[in-house]
Amino acid sequence: MSKLPDVRSELTFEDFKAALTDHQAMVEANRCLYCYDAPCIKACPTGIDIPSFIRKIATGNIRGSAKTIFDSNILGMSCARVCPVEVLCEGDCVDNAAGIPPIKIGKLQRYATDRAFEAGWTFYQAGPDTGKSVGLIGAGPASLAAAHRLRRFGHRCTLYDKRDVIGGLNTTGVAPHKMKADRSITEAEWVLSIGGIDVQTGVSIPDDLTWEQLNERHDALFLGFGLGADSALDLPGKDLDGIEGAVDFIERFKLGVVDLSGVQRAVVLGGGNTALDAVRELITLGVPHVTMVYRGDASNMSGYAHEWDAAKTEGVRAHWNAQPIGYVGEGRVSAVRCIQTSADKRPVPGTEHEVPADLVLLAVGQAKLGELVARLDGVAVEWGCIVTDAVGATGRPGVYAAGDCRNGGKEVVNAVAEGRDAAIAIHAYLTGADQDA
Amino acid sequence: MPDLTSNTAGIISPNPFWLASAPPANSGAQVQRAFDAGWGGAVWKTLGQPIQNVSSRFGAIQWMGQNGVGFNNIELITDRPLDVNFREIYETKKRYPKHAIIASLMVETREEWREIIKRAEDAGADGLELNFGCPHGMCERGMGSAVGQEPRVNERITGWVKEFANVPVLVKLTPNVGDILPHGLAAQAGGADGVSLINTIKSIIGVDIDRFVPEPRVSTKSTNGGYCGAAVRPIALHMVAALAREPQFQIPISGIGGITNWRDAVEFLLLGSSSVQVCTEVMLRGYRIVEDMIEGLEDYMRAHDFARLDDFVGKAVPAYSEWGNLDINFETIAKIDPASCIGCNRCVVACHDGAHQCIHIDESGKTHVPFVDESECVGCNLCQIVCPVPGCISMVEVDNGYPPATWNEHVNEGVQVRPKKGAH
Incomplete structure (x- = not known):
């Protein structure tokens, strides 16, 4: 993995939403009603137990708070920064119905997860080796979430990404007033610290490595390669500079x-x-x-x-x-x-x-990369998006998809949820657990 | 990973967090959900001759936007048939063999005690808790706190129970007494294997000022209830500590009273409780609170390098002393951190009107930060208590040159104490 340059235009940006101080976090956490079966949980694509993680901040159990977040969303640190909370968790906070400002869930999540990163807490260990291997195409949020979950099950993972940097759009696309590239890479490395995840950057699929080769190397494949280049408008003068x-x-x-x-x-x-x-x-x-x-x-x-x-x-x-x-x-x-x-x-x-x-x-859309999988028999593509069932299984046994290449371009948190759920489905596929059902 | 296994008078549970005998431990379905959530034990809602309840039954103090910081109830013991309760205890114990189920009991005659103890033990209860504490309704019928307030009756009935019981017996003590010691010692003398305290405090939670009826209102009347919730914790802590530090008192304690989170639980453990029981916070927020309690306790133990509960149960007891043994020459003064002060001046008004007039507004107008006249500050702590910003005001020890000296040493041995501050 190559490093980011020290000088980057994004470094001039300041956080649009400032981090909470200890005092602010305590006041805000104590405002939370600790709802049961809470609307904020349902609004979160990864289903984080938000009332519990906030209560744990209020009791001073910050480590437990962070674990509650990561249990559902291993990229909870970046999601705390990049999620459109206004239309997700905070938008559904019951306080809105009371005409009271909603709980600052995103900032509280950032508070707990930042503490975890500062303290160097780790919460998960790889499962006992199953002897199975999964190839994940793309090293963005979907693949990171999937690989982490697969490692907890004990499957070995290899991430392939055409870029030199990992983290996908979290690294290359997030507005820097929300998060800068180095923070995304720090998070990706923290996720990888579970061990047993091989990362191969600068590898384009299928140019550098064919689907046949991938099928030979791995027992299952996970497609998380996101979207392609910006769409252009075929208008007079389109070749002008600028x-x-x-x-x-x-x-x-x-x-x-x-x-x-x-x-x-x-x-x-x-x-x-x-x-x-x-x-x-x-x-x-x-x-x-x-x-x-x-x-x-x-x-x-x-x-x-x-x-x-x-x-x-x-x-x-x-x-x-x-x-x-x-x-x-x-x-x-x-x-x-x-x-x-x-x-x-x-x-x-x-x-x-x-x-x-x-x-x-x-900014009129990005190319859908569904055609990349044209050589994979059984994988259907509609409107450029890979067609799967609810948990990410394509029509080809052992091939799963998640994130933007499946959903056509949603939030980071959607990619994390889809990646995690596909990993659970892959685990069932690899261990035959789905056969028992 | 720290070991949270708890042993209270031979009652073993995977962690020290038990449901107290109360509505959350009313039925098998509830207790089983609680065990699934992580609770280590449950003291079943008190069993006896099933009663008839009134409505409403609960009252609460609303404080600073939080409902239920103090809570009271006029509910009685179980209103469900005994055979149903015992069947559910049996089924629950069978499904959760490692969790502790303690049967709380309250009956009148020796024969009734013999009968109900046999049934509780046949159902598989790991221990018995004698409800000598309920301060409303049952005491009018000669049970509950009517027993707990009379050491001789307490000792006699405990003795009966110990005659019949084969499992550990805890006596649940009432706080509605002047001094807890004779009551704890009476239970011990009767042969109790341990005590649990406190039960609720006799109380009137409020008055409906437009209907002219106390709360909770039952039609046109109300009655005194049992006070509990976070607000009673200091009373419970004192009573637990008073027993724990008494040399003659030798049996284990299960601590109860206003425990809402892991931190509260640690306080009870440090003052000598081997386990803790929780009711009100579960009633207000559900069984799910136990996850934070377990994690917080584990984290605390890791931070202090405690491998098991016994490493710190009672660790703060030796530091609970008589006033006359405190070091008078120990001196602190308030320091305000200018960087975190937000300028509310609550410390100023508290000090001026409620303490020793040593914190002042900066008259020059150059800063919003009040200043402490250190020559007048008596180190009372009031400013730190009212300050809304954590860590802004700290009480800092000063070296006044006087070696430690207690009042007792001063009176008995003439040891020199420092001059008074702020006493002019």
Whole structure:
């Protein structure tokens, strides 16, 4: 595994949500009602026993608190930072119904898990060796969660990732005001410290290693390779300089340095959470004018309302109900040609106009990588996503999938939940436990 | 991994956390769910001639947004048929052979005691707990605290029980006495293998000020109930410690009273309890609280390098002493950490109005941090208690040059004590 460079553009970012002090954590933990069969647990894709971990903070049992979190979600430290708690656990806190601010569950989870990392606590040991081996494609959250659970069962694991760094989007894609790349790698290494997980980076499947070779090496395969490159728009002027994919741009400034000194006006195309991350990051990186161009408006964009509220506060502007139809410029882009859209997002003839831009980031989706598995008989792909049953089994015995390559692109916490559950299913497959059922 | 195995007078349980005899231990289904959650033992809801209860039965103190910091009840012993209770004890014990089930008993005549002890032992109870403590309803019928308040009656009935019993016998003591010692010693004299304390405290939890009826209200009247919950813990701790430090008192103690978490439990263990019993916190939050209690206790033991409970049961007892043995020359003063002070001035008003007028607002207006006049500070601790920020105010020992001296040494041997502070 190669190390991150010491100088990275992301290092200039400060935490958007500050960590809790001991005092704050104690006050907040004591506010929790310790609900039974709590809505916050149901809202968490990994089902963390939130009331219990919060009560343990209140009693001073921080170690137990962290264990409660990791028992359900081994990536609980990063999820505490990157989860959209506003629409998950905190959004369903019963205090909302009472008109009282919800418990700061994300911050309390960060408090407990940060303490665990500071203290160097470990909670899990690998199970006795089963002699079975699982190959996991991708080293992101889904695969890390799966590999950790598989090791607890005693199966040997190998992670293959095409990048030099592990952690997947947690390392390369998370907005640095939530978490920086080094924190993700620290977490991944903590997960790997259970031992018995071989990590092979810089390996592309199936180019460097074929499915046949993987099948020979392993008793089961886990597909957790996420999504592919940013989707492009096939518009006039698309080859001008200064037009690039948002996910690719984010990865570049998280893992290295980007120079935005000449950029005065940046435009981000899209209305999802990648677009919202990109606009907030551009303005923090010092671009004076940052505009989000979206076919709809704030009421129907797929990005989270709380993220847009924060972006607005930071000075981002939106150009709603506009669709790009081309790029203008000589050599480098100077504007995006747009047309207004109606309420149902259809172009309105005669409304063509230009939005000045010397940098354009495309946040209109990422390629689905389902075709990577085209050579695997029995694995079905729909709309680019790998088709599985509820626990991640594909149509091919011994091949499982989880995370973005299965769900088309959700949160880290979804990938962790799917990876964990697929690992339990793989264990049943490898040990024949599912045959007994 | 520390060993949490608990032994109280020969009653063995996988950990020291028992359900107290109360509604959470009312039935087999409940006790079995509690064992699944992690409880090490259960003292079954008191068995005797089944009674009829009233409604409502519970009252609570609401304090700072927390309901139930103090709690009381006017519920009586079991209202379920005895044969049902004994069958469920049998079934539960069969399914959970390593967990402790203690039958709490309350009957009147010698013959009734003989009969119910046999039935409890036949059902598989690991021990018996004699309910000599209930301070409401049953005492009017000559049982419960009516027995516990009379050392001679306590000793006599304990003696009967020991005649019949083959399993360990704990006597549950009432706190509704002036001094717990004669009552603990009476149980010991009667042959008890151990005691458990405290039962609830006679109380009126509140008054409905618009209906002019105390609470909990039963139609147009109420009655005194048994007070329990976190608020009674200091009373329970004292009574446990008073027995634990008495040289003549030689039998084990099961501690009860306001235990809500692992920390509370550790306090009881340090003052001499071999096991602890919990009711109110389970009633308020469920059996699930025991997970934190077990983890917290294990963590505490690891931190102190204790391998088993006996390594620290009673460890704080020698430090519980008479006032006359305290070192008068030991001196502390308050220190305020300017970095963590948030400027609420609660220490100032507490010191000015409630203590010794030695913490003052900075009149220069340059800082929001109050200052302590160290020459006047008597080290009373009030400021630290009212401070909302953990760790902001600490009580720091000062070297005043005087060697340790107790009041008793001063009076009896003329040892020099330091000059008084703040007494002008």
